[in-house]
Amino acid sequence: MSARCLRCRYPRTALLAGVPCPECGEPEPPRDWIVVQGRSVPGNPLWFVAGACLLLTMITIPALMVVRTGKYVFLVHGAFLLSASIYLFYRSRALYLSLEDGGDVTWILKPDVIEERGPHWTRETSWRECDHVLFERGFTSNAVRLTVTKREAMGDKGLPSIWVDTRVHDARQLQAIARERIEHARR
């Protein structure tokens, strides 16, 4: 079950089973892999743009302080606001571009492990280390976050978590499949 090519995100929905990706040649993922494309953050990219614009207007405050006091130390505050707003613009662009492709995060539910693929990272977690699967609704009705919790949270760098669009994915079914794999790994 895979809606898009794992390498180039080409939509596989119209392809026959077993056919490699016509764009990049990536073979069809094995049948027991369940591929979920989602997002690292909920919400609309416009919220990030709004935040960036707000920070940019706040730059007038340190600028005024420099003018009034003559102390250039306020430039540090200005530089901080500028870099924060640039980061927010960058995030909004990344989010906007990834919407067409189904999101910036991919989960691959394999028989033994859950693999997460982000824009610059990949992580595998054995189902045996997992405890249960949380289902949380977001601010909008079609946003759901799935989080896989671990049995031991020691030295943990964040749990596998993904925002899925319920118009694209059946989030309850995905939760049930992940639960099933955790239970199966314990046997």
Ligand SMILES: [Zn+2]
């Ligand atoms: Zn491809």
